[in-house]
Amino acid sequence: xxxxxxxxxxxxxxxxxxxxxxxxxxxxxxxxxxxxxxxxxxxxxxxxxxxxxxxxxxxxxxxxxxxxxxxxxxxxxxxxxxxxxxxxxxxxxxxxxxxxxxxxxxxxxxxxxxxxxxxxxxxxxxxxxxxxxxxxxxxxxxxxxxxxxxxxxxxxxxxxxxxxxxxxxxxxxxxxxxxxxxxxxxxxxxxxxxxxxxxxxxxxxxxxxxxxxxxxxxxxxxxxxxxxxxxxxxxxxxxxxxxxxxxxxxxxxxxxxxxxxxxxxxxxxxxxxxxxxxxxxxxxxxxxxxxxxxxxxxxxxxxxxxxxxxxxxxxxxxxxxxxxxxxxxxxxxxxxxxxxxxxxxxxxxxxxxxxxxxxxxxxxxxxxxxxxxxxxxxxxxxxxxxxxxxxxxxxxxxxxxxxxxxxxxxxxxxxxxxxxxxxxxxxxxxxxxxxxxxxxxxxxxxxxxxxxxxxxxxxxxxxxxxxxxxxxxxxxxxxxxxxxxxxxxxxxxxxxxxxxxxxxxxxxxxxxxxxxxxxxxxxxxx
Amino acid sequence: xxxxxxxxxxxxxxxxxxxxxxxxxxxxxxxxxxxxxxxxxxxxxxxxxxxxxxxxxxxxxxxxxxxxxxxxxxxxxxxxxxxxxxxxxxxxxxxxxxxxxxxxxxxxxxxxxxxxxxxxxxxxxxxxxxxxxxxxxxxxxxxxxxxxxxxxxxxxxxxxxxxxxxxxxxxxx
Numbered sequence: 001x002x003x004x005x006x007x008x009x010x011x012x013x014x015x016x017x018x019x020x021x022x023x024x025x026x027x028x029x030x031x032x033x034x035x036x037x038x039x040x041x042x043x044x045x046x047x048x049x050x051x052x053x054x055x056x057x058x059x060x061x062x063x064x065x066x067x068x069x070x071x072x073x074x075x076x077x078x079x080x081x082x083x084x085x086x087x088x089x090x091x092x093x094x095x096x097x098x099x100x101x102x103x104x105x106x107x108x109x110x111x112x113x114x115x116x117x118x119x120x121x122x123x124x125x126x127x128x129x130x131x132x133x134x135x136x137x138x139x140x141x142x143x144x145x146x147x148x149x150x151x152x153x154x155x156x157x158x159x160x161x162x163x164x165x166x167x168x169x170x171x172x173x174x175x176x177x178x179x180x181x182x183x184x185x186x187x188x189x190x191x192x193x194x195x196x197x198x199x200x201x202x203x204x205x206x207x208x209x210x211x212x213x214x215x216x217x218x219x220x221x222x223x224x225x226x227x228x229x230x231x232x233x234x235x236x237x238x239x240x241x242x243x244x245x246x247x248x249x250x251x252x253x254x255x256x257x258x259x260x261x262x263x264x265x266x267x268x269x270x271x272x273x274x275x276x277x278x279x280x281x282x283x284x285x286x287x288x289x290x291x292x293x294x295x296x297x298x299x300x301x302x303x304x305x306x307x308x309x310x311x312x313x314x315x316x317x318x319x320x321x322x323x324x325x326x327x328x329x330x331x332x333x334x335x336x337x338x339x340x341x342x343x344x345x346x347x348x349x350x351x352x353x354x355x356x357x358x359x360x361x362x363x364x365x366x367x368x369x370x371x372x373x374x375x376x377x378x379x380x381x382x383x384x385x386x387x388x389x390x391x392x393x394x395x396x397x398x399x400x401x402x403x404x405x406x407x408x409x410x411x412x413x414x415x416x417x418x419x420x421x422x423x424x425x426x427x428x429x430x431x432x433x434x435x436x437x438x439x440x441x442x443x444x445x446x447x448x449x450x451x452x453x454x455x456x457x458x459x460x461x462x463x464x465x466x467x468x469x470x471x472x473x474x475x476x477x478x479x480x481x482x483x484x485x486x487x488x489x490x491x492x493x494x495x496x497x498x499x500x501x502x503x504x505x506x507x508x509x510x511x512x513x514x515x516x517x518x519x520x521x522x523x524x525x526x
Numbered sequence: 527x528x529x530x531x532x533x534x535x536x537x538x539x540x541x542x543x544x545x546x547x548x549x550x551x552x553x554x555x556x557x558x559x560x561x562x563x564x565x566x567x568x569x570x571x572x573x574x575x576x577x578x579x580x581x582x583x584x585x586x587x588x589x590x591x592x593x594x595x596x597x598x599x600x601x602x603x604x605x606x607x608x609x610x611x612x613x614x615x616x617x618x619x620x621x622x623x624x625x626x627x628x629x630x631x632x633x634x635x636x637x638x639x640x641x642x643x644x645x646x647x648x649x650x651x652x653x654x655x656x657x658x659x660x661x662x663x664x665x666x667x668x669x670x671x672x673x674x675x676x677x678x679x680x681x682x683x684x685x686x687x688x689x690x691x692x693x694x695x696x697x698x699x
Contacts, residue, residue: 005622007687010694011659012556013627013640018660029547030540033572103570212566268661272671316660326649 018316090114090149094128097121103211116148118211134166144214156194158218164189177227177255181239188234195226227255235525246525260309267310270300275321275335277328297334304341305503311342322350333361340369340495348373369495372400379404395433399440400494413437417449421460425475435486436494450487457483461520465513477511480519487523543572545585546592549632553593557600557619571596589632635698643693651686658683
């Protein structure tokens with residue numbers, strides 16, 4: 001073994017260790033494999049290859065030890081066929097499309113999709129697909145997708161696919177946009193458009209064209225993928241790394257994989273800047289530099305809260321910095337804040353270790369972040385600081401204490417939960433305090449305050465909107481924005497609430513009655 | 527009954543994929559497959575493997591068998607693409623993998639030794655490693671961040687790899 005080859009191997013393993021790549025999610029890969037195997041089984045049933053031939057093809061020589069497994073495999077095929085026969089008879093196409101049941105099988109024209117298949121809609125007019133249960137899909141010219149009528153799933157590879165669900169839900173996802181899926185329930189209709197829409201330039205009559213070749217040509221287009229989901233009827237559910245989101249009729253959502261890549265690159269660059277210590281602000285230049293750094297840090301936090309991929313990408317560097325303990329006080333505080341915005345337990349543990357070394361570096365927000373996740377030393381300090389607090393800030397501290405397991409703080413939540421949503425116009429902080437208390441109650445297993453808050457907010461928004469007063473509309477917008485975070489997040493957190501609310505609900509311009517009503521309806525449906 | 531059998535089979539697929547996905551992908555990347563090609567080949571490897579179940583093996587032997595299937599698939603793809611010259615290079619790379627990472631523990635001892643050795647580096651050395659291999663910065667950029675020139679960064683990284691090699695070999699001995 002030459003030192004050179006070892007060196008390269010070492011470099012490879014170092015990259016694996018220090019910057020693990022994000023491969024296809026294992027669960028998704030397993031599903032794809034199962035689908036491919038089901039397709040093979042169905043295809044092979046007609047031309048069942050002898051075990052010896054299969055072995056020759058695989059390794060160039062017959063292997064008798066495969067025989068029992070081949071027999072078992074044949075039995076498996078029979079079971080699979082029985083199962084497939086019991087299922088509805090797939091989807092019928094309005095005209096011929098190119099179909100292939102495995103990724104390495106050449107496309108052939110067909111009008112019926114019975115097994116999991118790659119489908120490619122060639123020609124100039126859309127193809128309608130209909131199922132025996134009333135499910136209907138429409139694929140635009142050039143659209144390529146994988147569809148499994150039995151599993152009721154579709155994966156968009158290129159183009160635009162419209163699906164009207166009937167009976168059991170369908171699930172649609174798309175190549176190149178990460179872990180995103182749309183659940184299309186009975187009565188719901190969605191249009192999914194994967195851009196670039198252009199179909200790969202190729203000859204559809206090429207007899208050797210396979211789904212793998214099609215994918216390779218799509219990759220050659222090398223454009224960042226954007227998935228746009230438009231809900232035409234009913235209510236669809238969008239599943240992302242941030243959790244599920246309900247999309248009512250008329251709403252649309254764009255998932256931009258290119259934006260994610262850009263955000264990760266920008267975040268890496270920003271982190272390199274914010275982890276450096278700046279000299280004290282003694283003159284104008286250093287004051288400007290500090291202000292600039294603060295802005296960059298806020299930009300970084302916004303990226304981390306909006307793009308889960310950013311958190312994942314920064315995690316190794318932050319972990320190494322916190323574990324190394326070599327950062328200065330201010331960069332360390334920034335790294336701790338980023339670690340506390342991450343839900344990964346290892347990052348929380350690193351933040352608690354930083355507390356053990358320098359508890360004096362932890363401000364109120366950090367204390368709240370540690371307390372609400374049950375870190376007892378911070379809880380003690382936060383309880384002590386209650387004595388110096390006034391106003392509704394107390395509400396958030398009680399909420400964090402209660403959420404973190406301090407039973408004595410729980411009764412205090414009651415008075416904040418009684419705040420009337422209608423009073424938000426006079427004091428929005430009272431509304432905030434109710435949100436904090438409801439979030440803490442939910443974390444303690446009591447979902448009723450959240451439900452009541454949702455009902456009260458939706459009703460109050462209607463009252464504000466009906467008034468037509470621009471100030472009331474602005475108030476409704478502000479409360480809805482808060483509600484979209486507190487009621488829409490899987491696990492709302494009490495630390496840095498303003499930043500989290502802003503990140504969860506981007507600015508939409510001047511609010512109008514129609515958009516506010518649509519948002520309230522979406523919130524009610526969550 | 528059919529549905530239960532199918533579910534069991536899917537559970538078995540999921541278990542196999544869970545156990546070998548990362549290792550197989552890393553192996554294909556090591557052999558020179560691009561990320562997306564590696565993803566495709568990992569899927570093809572599992573499909574090919576599961577369509578022709580192997581004799582019962584322990585996890586290490588299964589991993590070795592999957593690597594063989596994956597290597598053949600990659601070779602086939604290289605031949606299709608007319609890149610025959612890469613086969614020798616690929617064999618050498620595969621041999622290096624088997625020597626250091628293809629043991630009974632699927633390379634975990636090697637990786638554990640590497641992790642331990644990384645903690646032994648000085649902060650500055652660790653920073654250089656993180657910048658080069660964690661953030662994937664070019665050597666020149668690493669030099670710039672470390673306040674040294676390109677040649678200095680190359681020397682530093684080469685020495686660090688030598689230090690790591692010695693440390694790994696000591697720990698594995």
